[in-house]
Amino acid sequence: MAQTPPIRDEYEIPLTPLPGLVLQRQFSLPQRLWQQGWVRKGAILLLLALVWEGVARWQNNDLLLPSFLQTAQAFIDGLRSGELFGKTWLSLQVLLKAYVLGIVAAFALTTLAVSTQFGRDLLGTLTSMFNPLPAIALLPIALLWFGLGQGSLIFVLVHSVLWALAVNTYAGFLGVSDTLRMAGRNYGLRGLGFVLQVLVPAALPSILAGLRIGWAFAWRTLIAAELVFGATSGKGGLGWYIFQNRNELYTDKVFAGLAMVILIGLLVENLVFNTLERVTVKKWGMQR
Template identity: 65%
Template sequence: MNRQPPVRAEYQRELEPLPAMAVAHPLPLIQRLWNQTWLRKSVIILVLLLLWQAGAMWENNDLMLPSLWQTGHAFIEDMFNGTLPAKIAISLSTLLRGYLIGSLLALVLSAFAAATQLGRDLLSSLTAMLNPLPAIALLPVALLWFGLGNSSLIFVLVHAVLWPMALSTYSGFLGVSETLRMTGRNYGLKGIRYVIYLLIPAALPAIISGLKNGWAFAWRTLIAAELVFGASSGKGGLGWYIFQNRNELYTDRVFAGLISVIIIGLLVEGLVFASVEKLTVKRWGMQR
């Protein structure tokens, strides 16, 4: 008895030619320009500057709210005479040291929490106690322990960066799927190699978000701390620049110092963090 399936005859089907498709018209120039992120953000900033100028003209009081042109003149003048660059250099050098130390400690603490139960208990206890504590409230303690100077500022900055970044990083570690974790274990990843080669790349969006939050907290804390330390020691960075000009009623220079903080924040966000995201999480398809 023949159990072989019947062989079907081969045939060729002729396909009908595709109908002529209409060529899509390019988008209008205005829509193409509006699709550019940098242009949309520039329009937002321009609108805010115009609102500032309109508010200054309506207030008509240079002491309360200087105009955009007065602030720009003060900013350019202090940039060219070297006052603002020197203050910015002092603030950034202190900020980067505290930020790097706090970020490294947060990563180590989060990795320890992801690997052990003791680490999880330690992280949850410390964040519950210390994260609600404002960094500026540690100024008296910093003065007693480290005295006046950069050491006290760095101590306060580390506190400001450590806890929000540790929470964000640990949340990213918890979000790593169990399938990916088992895959890493099957490849023999354990200990520090498990954290470096699996957890950190998988949780990178949350880590970058924590770095952004830590940077913002560090800037706020630094300016507030320099207002106090600068007033005590007679020197400091942008915070002392703002404090000194406020005492001398140079409101345009006060706003020039605030504009400097904003510009640095925009540059770090637009150049550093945006480039890191573009080269990592966006390139890997982990973020839109």
């Protein structure tokens, strides 16, 4: 006959607080500031500026390497006159048009690829052919096809965005688990609805990575194309601004144009892509 185990009486031991014990960790003001990412990045930029200034003063040749202060003055003068801002805005207008077209084309290709076998073969073949091809190499053909206008620049920029985004998006779609796929099909999702409601949210980290890479490729391709191609429809962009000042030996303005290229890259990276990641994939726990 089995014996019933004894039942232990329940009881509670109250814990007395320890007098004079402070559990909150105290940080000094410099430590709290150093925890901010923008402070650490600003310190890095300041260090680079000091190194630049020191090397320029040691070389003592403004034609080859103007100092950081001279470049900053040229940058401020360009903004005051409106020339530098106007050139930058012209370049960004062309870039945004091509960027949107590249996103639409990449989304159409990847949607076709996840829906049909022909689409998978088409995407695999096209990416193998055109992804290794530098976009700037297509500029002579673009000039023949589209003439001296924005069409030539848009053509090469779409090439820069399309394949990087398509490859990353398709890789993200392939990484979606079968559980999510079956759940979507159980809800009756097919075709475009299945892509938008299941594949895109699940593959968003890869899509954002492709958008970031495509932007970087397009931005540097645009500057390089404007350096080679020059003005579009009588109006030159930021690359043309750099090229003109190089011919006139205004090296400080050349570096001011390069500084604007870097500044636009930093702003887009921190204000656009980092914000998108923070409010989507990081908020949802898909990425650290």
